[in-house]
Amino acid sequence: MKPKKIVYYQDALNDDFAGTKIEHRPLPENFKYVHKSLFSRIFSWFIYWVIAVPILYFPVKWHFGIKVKGKKNLRLIRRKGVFFYTNHTQIVDAMLIQLYVAGPRRTYIVADQDATSIRGIRYLVQSLGCIPIPETPKQHKDFVECLKYRIKQKRGISIFPEAHIWPFATHIRPYGDGAFVYPAELGSPVVPVCVTYRKRKIRKKMAPAMTVHVGKPINPDMTLPLAERRKKLRDRTYEFMLDMSAEDENEEYIAYVKAPEGEK
Numbered sequence: 001m002k003p004k005k006i007v008y009y010q011d012a013l014n015d016d017f018a019g020t021k022i023e024h025r026p027l028p029e030n031f032k033y034v035h036k037s038l039f040s041r042i043f044s045w046f047i048y049w050v051i052a053v054p055i056l057y058f059p060v061k062w063h064f065g066i067k068v069k070g071k072k073n074l075r076l077i078r079r080k081g082v083f084f085y086t087n088h089t090q091i092v093d094a095m096l097i098q099l100y101v102a103g104p105r106r107t108y109i110v111a112d113q114d115a116t117s118i119r120g121i122r123y124l125v126q127s128l129g130c131i132p133i134p135e136t137p138k139q140h141k142d143f144v145e146c147l148k149y150r151i152k153q154k155r156g157i158s159i160f161p162e163a164h165i166w167p168f169a170t171h172i173r174p175y176g177d178g179a180f181v182y183p184a185e186l187g188s189p190v191v192p193v194c195v196t197y198r199k200r201k202i203r204k205k206m207a208p209a210m211t212v213h214v215g216k217p218i219n220p221d222m223t224l225p226l227a228e229r230r231k232k233l234r235d236r237t238y239e240f241m242l243d244m245s246a247e248d249e250n251e252e253y254i255a256y257v258k259a260p261e262g263e264k
Helices: 040-062 071-077 093-101 124-128 137-152 176-186 226-245
Strands: 005-009 068-069 082-087 107-111 130-132 156-157 190-198 209-214 254-260
Touching: 040 093, 040 124, 068 124, 068 254, 071 209, 082 093, 093 107, 093 156, 093 190, 093 226, 124 130, 130 137, 130 226, 137 156, 137 176, 176 226, 190 226
Parallel strands: 005 254, 068 209, 082 156, 082 190, 107 130, 107 156
Antiparallel strands: 190 209
């Protein structure tokens, strides 16, 4: 399939093509990462399981033609807290894990603070599972405690190591092992997930449909030093993503091309 569009990028690590243009509003220093009151827990459960999941499940699946492969791999970690690591090619990526992969395990999403920057809906977004990335030492401490708490609850935590959205990207961008320090420290399994794109058999004029590949859980080797543990988790996750993205069915709808030096 010939790409419909060519996008030139400068920096594979930091360029973002989400196009949301949300004005960044920093979190307050004392931002509360976990709400434990009875009202908060009931509201969060209701908005997640009664409102969001039923309303979004079928429309998102139909629009993107979502097919999931390998979900049976999660049977191995049914009663454990788990980290999901996924490539980032759509704004709806967070929903993919929540709606089609992790269920019935509730899953939270580590996201840029743009997700909590829209006025009036910060509490709602957080109730739906958003865990905003911290910017200050105090926030970072509370952020880590939040991750530990959710893993202790045997929940899922979804992380996008590529960090930025490149719509319909069919290759895996480089990323480091920093985001893997959490499962490496906690001894929690990592599940690699990769989104690829395939030709549609019906509605052929639409963009390619999405296939979500779920890999086998990767347990950190706790006999290794922390730095080696997180690197090994990163390398095995990256290898899985590379293997899945190299499949023949991965249709290039948007081609991302490195801009010549000096051009913007």
